[in-house]
Amino acid sequence: MESNGCFQHHDRHRYYSPNSCVVASLLLEDLPSGENPFQPQGGRRSDIRYTDVLQPRPWQKPFYWMAFIPTQHWYKTYNLPPIRTLDTLPMIHYSPEPGNEGFYINSQDPLRLFEEDIYRAVAALRNKFSLPCVLPFLPNALGYLALYKKKAQLIHALQEARDWFSVWLGALSYCLAMARTCQRDTEELNLKFGYPDWRRHAEQPDPNSFISNGIPIWYKWEEEEIDFVERHNLVGWGPRGTVAIADAPSPDLACVEGANQGGVDLPDWAKFFNHRKAKYLHIMATESSIARQRHENRTRDPPIRSAPVYEWWPKGDGLLEWERGPILAKCRIDTLYKYARHQRHYDPFFNEWDCSDEFNFENSYVLDGDSDSDDDSDDEERAPPKFPVKAANIQPSEPQAQHDPAPDLFHPPSPPPLMPSDVPPLSPDHLFNPVQAEVEEVFSKYYGFCPPALGTNFPDLSIPETTTEAFLRLLGLVKENLSSDPYFASAHYEIVCLFLLDLVIGVKSRAPALSDLEDSSLTPVQMRPRFKNIVQLNLQGQPSNPNCLNCGDVLYIFNFSCPSVPWKLATFSPTTALLVCRLPPEYTETSIVFHLVQHGIPFRVLHPIPHIRKPLTAPLTFTLPIRQWAHQFTKDNYESYVHHRTMILGQPHMQAALRRGGLVWRLAVGVMGISDVVKQPTLWGETFSPGVNLIEDTASAVELDLICGAYNCVTADGKKCALKSWWPLVRYYEKTECGENHGHWSARRESWYQE
Numbered sequence: 225m226e227s228n229g230c231f232q233h234h235d236r237h238r239y240y241s242p243n244s245c246v247v248a249s250l251l252l253e254d255l256p257s258g259e260n261p262f263q264p265q266g267g268r269r270s271d272i273r274y275t276d277v278l279q280p281r282p283w284q285k286p287f288y289w290m291a292f293i294p295t296q297h298w299y300k301t302y303n304l305p306p307i308r309t310l311d312t313l314p315m316i317h318y319s320p321e322p323g324n325e326g327f328y329i330n331s332q333d334p335l336r337l338f339e340e341d342i343y344r345a346v347a348a349l350r351n352k353f354s355l356p357c358v359l360p361f362l363p364n365a366l367g368y369l370a371l372y373k374k375k376a377q378l379i380h381a382l383q384e385a386r387d388w389f390s391v392w393l394g395a396l397s398y399c400l401a402m403a404r405t406c407q408r409d410t411e412e413l414n415l416k417f418g419y420p421d422w423r424r425h426a427e428q429p430d431p432n433s434f435i436s437n438g439i440p441i442w443y444k445w446e447e448e449e450i451d452f453v454e455r456h457n458l459v460g461w462g463p464r465g466t467v468a469i470a471d472a473p474s475p476d477l478a479c480v481e482g483a484n485q486g487g488v489d490l491p492d493w494a495k496f497f498n499h500r501k502a503k504y505l506h507i508m509a510t511e512s513s514i515a516r517q518r519h520e521n522r523t524r525d526p527p528i529r530s531a532p533v534y535e536w537w538p539k540g541d542g543l544l545e546w547e548r549g550p551i552l553a554k555c556r557i558d559t560l561y562k563y564a565r566h567q568r569h570y571d572p573f574f575n576e577w578d579c580s581d582e583f584n585f586e587n588s589y590v591l592d593g594d595s596d597s598d599d600d601s602d603d604e605e606r607a608p609p610k611f612p613v614k615a616a617n618i619q620p621s622e623p624q625a626q627h628d629p630a631p632d633l634f635h636p637p638s639p640p641p642l643m644p645s646d647v648p649p650l651s652p653d654h655l656f657n658p659v660q661a662e663v664e665e666v667f668s669k670y671y672g673f674c675p676p677a678l679g680t681n682f683p684d685l686s687i688p689e690t691t692t693e694a695f696l697r698l699l700g701l702v703k704e705n706l707s708s709d710p711y712f713a714s715a716h717y718e719i720v721c722l723f724l725l726d727l728v729i730g731v732k733s734r735a736p737a738l739s740d741l742e743d744s745s746l747t748p749v750q751m752r753p754r755f756k757n758i759v760q761l762n763l764q765g766q767p768s769n770p771n772c773l774n775c776g777d778v779l780y781i782f783n784f785s786c787p788s789v790p791w792k793l794a795t796f797s798p799t800t801a802l803l804v805c806r807l808p809p810e811y812t813e814t815s816i817v818f819h820l821v822q823h824g825i826p827f828r829v830l831h832p833i834p835h836i837r838k839p840l841t842a843p844l845t846f847t848l849p850i851r852q853w854a855h856q857f858t859k860d861n862y863e864s865y866v867h868h869r870t871m872i873l874g875q876p877h878m879q880a881a882l883r884r885g886g887l888v889w890r891l892a893v894g895v896m897g898i899s900d901v902v903k904q905p906t907l908w909g910e911t912f913s914p915g916v917n918l919i920e921d922t923a924s925a926v927e928l929d930l931i932c933g934a935y936n937c938v939t940a941d942g943k944k945c946a947l948k949s950w951w952p953l954v955r956y957y958e959k960t961e962c963g964e965n966h967g968h969w970s971a972r973r974e975s976w977y978q979e
Contacts, residue, residue: 273384327372771910929947
């Protein structure tokens with residue numbers, strides 16, 4: 225159906241759609257970057273359903289595919305394969321087996337096979353063209369393959385799953401549309417592997433792209449947008465007969481009752497209320513006793529859910545032309561609470577609310593949650609009450625119940641309580657396990673583990689027994705405390721082991737993408753906001769400092785577009801650089817640094833080189849203490865070492881020991897604290913400069929050895945010499961072949977340190 229476009233007002237702004245047939249409720253909040261809204265919360269299955277993903281939202285690259293979700297189920301109109309598989313529900317069987325009585329469907333049912341086919345198609349297209357696409361859970365995650373005691377429960381699960389197939393058909397439509405676009409863009413380049421990298425960072429498409437794909441879109445239509453469309457002569461982007469909308473100043477009419485109507489032109493809303501007021505006497509004279517009782521009841525207690533709500537907006541440059549627009553039923557309550565008490569007016573005779581910034585009614589109604597003061601139109605402390613939320617469909621052919629505001633995908637509502645007999649028993653995998661929570665925290669943050677889409681099949685889950693030791697080492701837990709934990713018998717543990725086999729150990733399996741390093745994963749790390757800010761600096765050609773330990777030849781510097789601090793965050797470890805990308809997007813540079821230093825992760829803080837060197841005295845010089853070859857170290861020697869270590873850490877530049885991470889961080893953090901970790905360089909001792917007008921304090925190799933308690937032990941004739949220490953030396957602890965250094969300080973390392 226061709227549309228001439230339509231308008232709506234939302235949050236005091238005017239929006240226009242050139243191709244929408246209905247006025248859809250807009251959800252203007254962005255989905256949090258780097259998160260998957262389809263993952264379940266609190267160990268339960270996800271509460272997101274088909275109708276929750278239909279409302280228009282701001283365009284975001286990982287969720288662009290949601291715009292392709294059909295707003296009407298295709299199986300209702302297209303009786304062609306494979307969509308006609310969804311036309312009828314599968315055949316339901318009954319199992320009389322003792323202990324497993326219940327209703328089920330065959331695991332080889334065409335519905336199940338169709339699910340596997342559509343998943344393979346979407347995954348193949350997304351992997352081939354590296355499409356940014358955060359996929360939802362599979363339909364079987366809604367439980368239609370489970371065994372149910374009641375047939376009605378299985379039918380309900382099948383109906384929900386059938387609706388969810390429309391979401392996957394939308395993902396398939398997106399992949400096909402993008403594949404065709406990629407083919408057109410690269411057909412003359414003779415590319416062997418997909419399409420050029422520039423396409424991965426493409427910005428939001430223009431409206432013509434959405435219109436050509438049949439996707440209804442909405443955008444602001446105010447003075448700036450109108451001027452842009454007229455200046456560039458963009459035909460089809462605006463309505464016919466575009467009229468500029470100016471921000472009109474407030475008229476001198478305080479309220480309708482006080483307006484001077486003698487020879488003065490009134491605004492449209494004032495004329496409207498005067499016309500309504502003239503009808504009151506006639507209504508009261510002709511209404512029945514029941515109608516009178518109803519409007520008197522509404523006068524005492526005006527309804528806020530069932531009564532229609534209208535907003536008044538300026539229609540032109542002048543002060544007199546106004547338009548009255550209806551508000552969707554699901555947005556009525558939010559609209560009423562958006563205005564102050566004097567800016568809304570209720571008409572008990574016509575059972576309608578009118579709202580505008582221009583109103584100034586003295587005797588207006590007070591709603592629950594209103595402030596005691598009437599001068600609080602912008603009061604931030606007043607917030608609308610929270611009501612239960614449900615899904616909303618934008619199609620007029622499938623109307624939804626009124627008064628239900630739109631859902632929040634990241635804070636889904638709690639489902640109504642069910643009777644215990646109606647809830648199928650949860651398997652051990654669905655129960656909360658603290659070890660599983662630790663696994664998801666550590667492996668996702670440090671190693672990029674990305675859980676697969678719910679319902680994904682794994683054909684081979686055979687895990688070598690030697691993987692358990694590597695799993696515990698990377699997790700940073702002690703095996704003796706976890707030998708009998710039920711987590712190690714769960715499917716989640718087997719999936720994480722497959723991730724270790726693929727990424728860490730290097731044994732390839734047939735498992736789907738479980739690492740966010742792969743574009744085909746659910747949340748690719750390259751789609752994180754900070755990933756594009758990483759600058760790789762090669763230090764191979766630069767002279768090294770012989771007094772300091774070499775940390776690497778490649779430095780990763782974060783060059784943020786809008787920095788909030790004068791220094792730059794850097795690291796020699798690509799694992800740490802990716803960890804910074806995975807941290808919450810609201811973290812500032814300082815928050816990131818304190819997160820790293822709290823977990824013993826190595827990093828660098830590079831300040832601009834100061835123009836004037838601070839007038840400090842000459843720094844101290846240290847040498848390793850010498851002991852005899854057969855010297856027996858005692859408690860007094862250890863106490864002397866602790867005293868010497870404290871003196872070394874007291875130097876002005878020793879914040880470098882904290883930024884070093886690992887074991888030296890653990891030895892220093894108890895003495896120094898972390899409050900000054902980002903302070904300016906003192907230039908007291910050795911420094912590190914990557915040659916880009918940046919510098920930081922660093923610790924020399926001798927200072928690091930002394931912090932670890934190193935001694936030179938030699939024989940009397942000087943022919944034999946050995947290096948002994950109270951703690952493993954940094955030069956050995958930081959080597960890649962060290963099996964206990966995983967880039968952060970874990971519970972396993974702390975247990976070893978305390979022994």
